[in-house]
Amino acid sequence: MSKFENYYVLSICKTLLICGLVLYLCTIFFFNDSNHFASSHLFSSLKSTISCPFTTQTTSISSTNISHIIFGLLGSQKAWHHRKSYIESWWRPNITKGHLLLDVPPQGDDLLSWSLNSPPYRISDNVSKLLKETNHVEPRVLRMVHGIMEVVREVHEGVRWIIMGDDDSVFFVDNMVDILAQYDHTKHYYFGGHSEYILSNYWYSFNQAFGGAGIIMSYPLAKEFAKNVMSCLKRYAHLRSADRTTMNCIADIGVNLSPLQGIHQIDLRGDISGFLSYHPKSLLTSLHHFDMVDPIFPSMDRVKSVFHLQKVAKYDQSRMLQQTICHKKSSNWTFSVSWGYSAHIYEKIMPRSWIQRPIETFKAWQPSPNPPYYMFDVRSPSWDPCEAPHVFFFKSVEKTQRGEIVTTYTRAWPRAIGACLSSGNFSAEYVSEIHVYSPTTKRIQIDKCECCDMIHEAGSNKADIKYRECKINEIIA
Incomplete structure (x- = not known):
């Protein structure tokens, strides 16, 4: 388009705009004078008439619930x-x-x-x-x-x-x-x-x-x-x-x-506790093949295990199996909690990138001579005191008077392989119970894991973990 044509088009647009404005002002004056119309009504009707043709009208839809x-x-x-x-x-x-x-x-x-x-x-x-x-x-x-x-x-x-x-x-x-x-x-x-x-x-x-x-x-x-x-x-x-x-x-x-x-x-066999203790950062929706795996809680059969898991699910499903990690740096301990299922203590400060890989306590669905076996990363069970966790399983859940949910995890068995000498010889063998305090608010949009603070007095057989949102630029390591 030439400069002359551009100028011609702009002139026409300006003329139309001025005429439209004059006509609009005259209309307002006329209707206000005769009390036939309120200018605000006219303006709103004009707005709806000249709305952008590409705008789509959306109707409000009620939120999906269980009845749907x-x-x-x-x-x-x-x-x-x-x-x-x-x-x-x-x-x-x-x-x-x-x-x-x-x-x-x-x-x-x-x-x-x-x-x-x-x-x-x-x-x-x-x-x-x-x-x-x-x-x-x-x-x-x-x-x-x-x-x-x-x-x-x-x-x-x-x-x-x-x-x-x-x-x-x-x-x-x-x-x-x-x-x-x-x-x-x-x-x-x-x-x-x-x-x-x-x-x-x-x-x-x-x-x-x-x-x-x-x-x-x-x-x-x-x-x-x-x-x-x-x-x-x-x-x-x-x-x-x-x-x-x-x-x-x-x-x-x-x-x-x-x-x-x-x-x-759950196309896995045997003990799937390693898989459940390191759940991906997403809402848990289902677990299949309960007949094909070991009971998920020690000293319980499959039926009791399922009802035990659902007991805590009644309090907060949004955090079910979600992995949360915190540290007690004075003793070089790392705590990893799979909410509602298990808690682990490592006698060494471990980065999340390492600790989020499930421990291969389970076996592949079918015997296969060569890897890969799984659709996710794993790490092998270890007898190294610096890498093998102390394992605790969910025992009970209740609400506190302060409006928090407290889940309790008790030791499954003695680890009995000695302390991690390279991190200061601070054994966690005497810890027998872990209390985890979490908010009652749901976490549906999970863009980032929660963080936590660990409270433990030296020599006490109990440890408290309090959940909180991570701070800006907080590194979980």
Whole structure:
């Protein structure tokens, strides 16, 4: 555009602006004089008329709560006899919505009188009939994938999210609600977690949600999935993995996985205390495969362990398993707390970059001759007194009169390998109990871990840890 053309356009704009202003002032004078209109009304109407065409009008949406979520739990009649306690540890009768899908009607005296603390049950659709329609190679896969549609068709008004899981999983519902409240439920979302065992992701897919620990779909996606489930089951009738089939069906709709770190498939074996004591900085939402690992608390069986964990979850789920680190520099001790589960004392000042790696107390899901085994960094158990922690486990929880939550952790066993000589020979062997004081306020948006102060008098068998927000430029080392 030439200079002349620029000048011409500017002149026209100035003329129009002046004319508009004169007309506006005259209109105000006229209406004020005749008492027909208030100038403020006219101005507000003009503002709405000339608003920017690119501005979108947003309507306020109530925050997501537990009533907006439906659970679909897949189980078998045979396993429910011993697995129902896992679900009953977190299920809230008349509050949590959803149901258990059983393969056959319940049998046995313990199931015929259905527990009010369990989810209501439904019987899965006739798998034999579905096999004929789809020509699928695996009845179990067919039942699990088709189960999503069976849950959706019973959905009541107001549902925003569908969560599918297995009957040997423990969910932390408050954290799930807080996470999902951050997303627009009218959009298409597919949430889930990876397997901890790297080869499981390689064998199936790094883009799938491992469903035992929870597959989460926004309701619009779940409805679309249910509408197309039969054609999808025919299309992938050769697949023997329900999770991969579900992923493919969702991918064909045009939606990909959004991973959540707090969903744990627990594709591990044995003692997973090392894994639970060094949780990633994210809200804990689920733990799967309780039948496949050791009880998570010493001297308790699996059922008692699950209820013990849920006992502290009733006080504050936002801090569950969150790792907090502080130091007692006068004795060169490092404290690492996995809130609500365990506390460790190291007889050396350790940086967070080292201490946040889980101790490999567990084994891989399947034997494999060569690493890598896991989707996360680990460190090997050590008999070095400077690297091996004194281990404490959660014992009790209560609220103080000052409005704090205090969790108590007691020593699991004597470490009995001597003191760390290189850091001054300050043994922590005599410490038998740790009290952790934390605020009652939630920490949903976790951009940075909390810090803490350690209070301990030399020779005392008890230590107090007080949580606080980290100071500016505070280095946890």
